[in-house]
Amino acid sequence: MTSIAKETSGLLAKLGVSPGALSGGDLGVTSPVTGEEIARVSQISAKDAGKAIDEAHAAFLKWRLVPGPRRGELVRLLGEELRTHKEELGRLVSIEVGKIPSEGLGEVQEMIDICDFAVGLSRQLYGLTIATERPGHRMMETWQPLGAVGVISAFNFPVAVWSWNAALALVCGDSVVWKPSEKTPLTALACEAIFARAAERFGDDAPEGLLKVLIGGADVGEALVDHAKIPLVSATGSTRMGRAVGPRLAGRFARAILELGGNNAGIVCPSADLDMTLRAIAFGAMGTAGQRCTTMRRLFVHESVYDQLVPRLKKAYESVSVGNPLEGKALIGPLIDKQAFEGMQKALDAAKAAGGSVTGGARVDTGDADAWYVRPAIVEMPSQTGPVLEETFAPILYVMKYSDFDEVLVSHNAVGAGLSSSIFTRDLQEAERFLSPEGSDCGIANVNIGTSGAEIGGAFGGEKETGGGRESGSDAWKAYMRRATNTINYSKALPLAQGVSFDID
Structure with a gap:
């Protein structure tokens, strides 16, 4: 038994799962952290x-x-x-899905x-x-x-x-x-x-x-x-x-x-606080290796701040730590499997064919042949076309310039799958229009925070289609x-239609 399989078995025992449920079944369970099989359960x-x-x-x-x-x-x-078993269950989430420890605990x-x-x-x-x-x-x-x-x-x-x-x-x-x-x-x-x-x-x-x-x-x-x-x-x-x-x-x-699905977008306006915006975009687009339904996948940046924001964003993408979430301090864990990696590469190839310029996106070698780690990708696109209109469940952020606010609202809403959205602005009129009937058509519409982070108490937004x-x-x-x-009659008579009566004597 490998070390990760042994740890998994120990966690499940503490959580109350019978050891007999973890072996001899017809469904192999692998951890994306290393690609190893950690259990076999019965279907x-x-x-x-x-x-x-x-x-x-x-x-x-x-x-x-x-x-x-x-x-x-x-x-x-x-x-x-x-509450009693938060640590064990959070750790199990990290092992089975590949989330970093803080995200595993956050889910619990x-x-x-x-x-x-x-x-x-x-x-x-x-x-x-x-x-x-x-x-x-x-x-x-x-x-x-x-x-x-x-x-x-x-x-x-x-x-x-x-x-x-x-x-x-x-x-x-x-x-x-x-x-x-x-x-x-x-x-x-x-x-x-x-x-x-x-x-x-x-x-x-x-x-x-x-x-x-x-x-x-x-x-x-x-x-x-x-x-x-x-x-x-x-x-x-x-x-x-x-x-x-x-x-x-x-x-x-x-x-x-x-x-x-969530082909979620953000809009960065001329008045945006770029330091705050940078942090929000990086977390929303790269976190959980782009495998959230609320991941930011499209970004519209006003032409007046594009050259200030995007180079800094690229630098963050190039320097973010990618690796085993159970060891060290990696901020980005693995994709769930090989199929997710292939889907990401297919989307990046399509973006290049459509005139996009790609930064990142390559596989990161961790020494585990069956583990699929990637460097998050920024794709600067000339327009919203091709793969930009489709959700790829991977850390790809398509970035596009805009100049007119009315036009960017139309572009923002011009995709089928949309769960969450955000705008970064200190202009009250822009913020209110984004939240108005002519603004975002998503179930979650945020101002000056990213697309991810739906909170308990507000009903989850819903896929807009x-x-x-x-x-x-x-x-x-x-x-x-x-x-x-329910209608309750506490009167002494049953009212009837006008002109209708019954002789009940």
């Missing part, structure tokens, strides 16, 4: 996935009757367990934060009292639990995405069926074990089957999406995945929360519930 069949969903539905029928504040207590205990902190949010929410599942035209009546809305909800998560945030959905769904009275990425099953097993301890502490009010984890391939995902007892699927991933999932859910009138992304905070809890309108 579930589509047929068995259906059985698990039935069990989750049975759990929902019991869980929906537990009062909301009591359901919140389970999520509070989950948050406690996450997001899980803790959403638990705190959801605990408070469990006492605030409010409905409105509605004015009615009928005398002697009261009309109100009531929010009821929805069912067993499906969660499909991607590799880049292997644990946070589950928690954003699960914490809200649980306090809303739903059970959860989770299909993690095939690239990150170990962190899912760890979360399952952590949740099991919280449920054990909670007691008998937590029915068996409240959380089901389905490790498997596309057929298991399809079984989850197509199952009649799953009224909602929250899916995070590529726009390609979303185009497959959305119509299947619509075909049976199920709900979808789709957090998909679908308009379906509303996981996490704000009023997103309503997606996990169904609304009923």
